[in-house]
Amino acid sequence: MKAPSMLPTVKVIGFGNAGCAVAGRVYQQGLLAGAEFLVMNTDQAALASCPVPSQLCVGLPVTRGLGTGGDIELGRSAAERDAAAIRASADASLVFVLVGLGGGSGTGGAPVFARLAREVGALVIVIATTPFEFEGGLRRANAEAGLQDLRAAADAVIVLPNGNLARLLDERTPVTEAFRAVGDRAAEAVTGLWRLLAQPGILPVDFAGLERLVRGRHAESAFASVEASGESRVREAVSKLATHPCLDEGRALAQADALILSLAGGPEVSLAEIDRASREVGRLCPDNVQMLVGTSVDEALVGRLRITVFPARWTAVNVLSQPVPNRASPPLRVHLDPASVQTLKPSDLPDVGEMESAEPETANSNAAALPPQARPSRRGRKTNHQPELNLFPASRGRFDNTPATIHQNENLDEPTFRRRNLVLN
Numbered sequence: 124m125k126a127p128s129m130l131p132t133v134k135v136i137g138f139g140n141a142g143c144a145v146a147g148r149v150y151q152q153g154l155l156a157g158a159e160f161l162v163m164n165t166d167q168a169a170l171a172s173c174p175v176p177s178q179l180c181v182g183l184p185v186t187r188g189l190g191t192g193g194d195i196e197l198g199r200s201a202a203e204r205d206a207a208a209i210r211a212s213a214d215a216s217l218v219f220v221l222v223g224l225g226g227g228s229g230t231g232g233a234p235v236f237a238r239l240a241r242e243v244g245a246l247v248i249v250i251a252t253t254p255f256e257f258e259g260g261l262r263r264a265n266a267e268a269g270l271q272d273l274r275a276a277a278d279a280v281i282v283l284p285n286g287n288l289a290r291l292l293d294e295r296t297p298v299t300e301a302f303r304a305v306g307d308r309a310a311e312a313v314t315g316l317w318r319l320l321a322q323p324g325i326l327p328v329d330f331a332g333l334e335r336l337v338r339g340r341h342a343e344s345a346f347a348s349v350e351a352s353g354e355s356r357v358r359e360a361v362s363k364l365a366t367h368p369c370l371d372e373g374r375a376l377a378q379a380d381a382l383i384l385s386l387a388g389g390p391e392v393s394l395a396e397i398d399r400a401s402r403e404v405g406r407l408c409p410d411n412v413q414m415l416v417g418t419s420v421d422e423a424l425v426g427r428l429r430i431t432v433f434p435a436r437w438t439a440v441n442v443l444s445q446p447v448p449n450r451a452s453p454p455l456r457v458h459l460d461p462a463s464v465q466t467l468k469p470s471d472l473p474d475v476g477e478m479e480s481a482e483p484e485t486a487n488s489n490a491a492a493l494p495p496q497a498r499p500s501r502r503g504r505k506t507n508h509q510p511e512l513n514l515f516p517a518s519r520g521r522f523d524n525t526p527a528t529i530h531q532n533e534n535l536d537e538p539t540f541r542r543r544n545l546v547l548n
């Protein structure tokens with residue numbers, strides 16, 4: 124398939140063993156014509172067995188070319204050490220980052236890559252798997268921390284929980300095959316997005332549209348793709364989506380802020396079918412969902428209809444979790460000459476009121492953001508009066524229409540201090 128000229132420069136990056144394995148598979152499938160591939164890892168042996176020719180072994184002096192053994196901080200500092208090379212490699216309009224969360228190299232390194240790539244102007248979409256239940260608490264905790272960093276660092280993160288996929292597999296599936304299925308799904312997600320942008324369609328999605336939807340949104344998205352054939356293929360495909368385990372049985376659609384929807388069919392697919400499928404999937408989402416719809420005809424889909432969805436929610440991300448100091452750099456030592464150390468008494472410190480009035484009040488200072496009755500009055504400042512925080516919000520915002528989470532007769536949506544009547548000092 125030839126990449127149309129409207130397609131931006133695209134890079135596919137695999138990070139850590141699992142990320143490299145998936146990138147290697149997508150590379151060998153040869154479907155992403157025109158995209159550049161690059162794999163990064165701390166583990167030299169794993170890189171050597173990856174078919175992608177462009178490789179970067181990060182943090183050699185700190186990991187000596189080995190894996191990190193699940194140490195996120197080591198993975199992060201390894202990537203930070205090669206920040207210059209990473210920045211140079213991220214020179215593209217659109218970067219897909221593939222990573223299996225749970226270990227150290229990918230979980231620590233992928234957020235560093237995402238941040239640096241965004242700094243050089245790329246639109247960064249991460250496709251991340253999260254561990255199976257059986258992999259244990261440490262890996263799941265690693266994955267949660269990595270996901271938090273990825274939400275902050277990337278424009279969008281497509282999260283593929285292995286546990287959801289496990290519900291689609293036969294219980295007797297061998298573990299190696301289960302991991303293969305995980306990799307296939309991650310490969311399918313990146314290929315699905317690529318097709319949407321690259322496949323000449325009746326209604327193609329262009330890069331500008333995708334960028335407008337996700338740039339700077341820190342979106343978190345799910346992914347599912349279904350197919351159906353026969354007379355009632357639209358209804359069948361839509362009902363598969365409504366109960367799909369990878370969409371939390373439809374909840375991911377019901378709570379979506381945005382939806383990327385791809386409709387593809389064989390040459391016989393009719394306008395009426397495309398129209399119905401688009402409207403029926405839209406009905407599974409909130410009324411104000413922002414939809415980006417692409418439709419295409421694919422000779423390989425004769426007699427079939429394929430619906431691919433990426434339902435996304437905007438996440439409230441403000442800061443990256445604290446960066447870990449580079450292990451390789453020597454600790455900062457400050458020598459204090461006791462003779463030069465002055466001990467400050469409380470009376471030497473300026474009054475809080477003086478400090479406040481010394482600062483010009485800006486339009487978006489915290490005080491200005493408070494409702495008028497809660498704003499400290501200028502005259503009363505020196506009394507150190509603090510406004511009372513309203514801890515009893517009247518509305519649950521977008522969760523207003525969702526059922527409460529009741530466990531053992533307790534509503535877990537209420538903060539613990541309220542449920543248990545604790546008094547806050």
Ligand SMILES: Nc1nc2c(ncn2[C@@H]2O[C@H](COP(=O)(O)OP(=O)(O)OP(=O)(O)O)[C@@H](O)[C@H]2O)c(=O)[nH]1
Binds near residue numbers: 191
């Ligand atoms: N798709 C796929 N996922 C895997 C495979 N092996 C492990 N994973 C998943 O990926 C997660 C991260 O594992 P790795 O990629 O091996 O970890 P890493 O990023 O290389 O980190 P370290 O080896 O700890 O430095 C695991 O918790 C699994 O959920 C695999 O062969 N294929």
Ligand SMILES: [Mg+2]
Binds near residue numbers: 191226
């Ligand atoms: Mg590894």
